[in-house]
Amino acid sequence: MATFLIDLSPADMERRLTDALGVYVDAMRYPRGTEDQRASMWLEHTRRDGWKAVAAVEVADRPDAATATAAELTAAPIVGVAYGYCGAPDQWWQQQVVAGLHRVGTDGVRIAELMTSYFELTELHIHPRTQGRGLGEALTRRLLAGRGESHVLLSTPEINGESNRAWRLYRRLGFTDVIRGYHFAGDPRPFAILGRSLPL
Template identity: 40%
Template sequence: MESVKITIRRLSAPEFSMLCPHLVDIYERAMGYSQEDTTRRISTWRSDSRHRGFNAVIALSGDIILGVAYGHLGEPSRWWHREVATGLRSSGKKAENYEAILRDYFEISEVHVEPAAQGRGIGRALITDLLYLAPASYALLSTPEVEAEDNLAFGLYRSLGFSDVLRNYCFYGDLRPFAILGRPLPLS
């Protein structure tokens, strides 16, 4: 893909919901997933847009959407929060080392860029804008583990100052190990 001007645009929850089918298509292409769960994924993403502190951004080249990122404030009632808390408790880490984070964090739920546009700074721009003035003290995200952190996602997260919170955690219902990464906010 040749060099193009990218614009980051914040979406309201209704705009995000309307665009969900297209945004989930980007997610499926970026992750290499089949489309057999597309309807369920769209429903889940739309449901996420109703959570406290929801924020979403897209990357545009003209009127073509090249990437999406969204998240919301962490909530103890949410599945992801309960899974991360369980993983941290079972890891043997001292509660005082993670309880403050779990009380006040912004969950980066998804960050995806069209495969042909990856490696051009779009993911960095999406995360930076997503977290701008995020109403929390920390940002947390999960990403699939890869050998020696050898992929663009890990490189991006490390360059933005994300560090290990929990490694090699298998979420309920998923056999793949994940890394939970976090950093204090605001971004510098």
């Protein structure tokens, strides 16, 4: 199989939502059925300012062609998906992060600086079968290319020793700590908020 990276429009995301959410659930090892709870949120996100999504798709190898046709790419199964949008004060995630920043004593000027112009990297998932080939990094680079925001922020579950692929990827790309061990409302797991300046 050959893997290609593509951009997804909001209509593409809507059409391929089941496929994309399947990758998310398998990558995060969430129980089947989680995708049903997430579907409306992923669709609502497509309407946010600055929303952008990218995907990795698999096309059967053909010895006669170096590239896939548009029709092949449209029909090809998704093996990786990433999206994000501009952060804004009416978003739950930003409100949670601001509360966390106050809690750790960050001063108001720094909070304003952090919250004024950022791209939230909301979701990044590669199917377990295709992890560890550089696809996550390639999708991240494609998603962040040409952004107008001054920096990118994301949250990721805390893992002992930062010893998983997500942490290794973010550190390799130069993400640094914004908040550690943060508990989002309603989630018992500790998360890290990480960020870095743009362009990547």
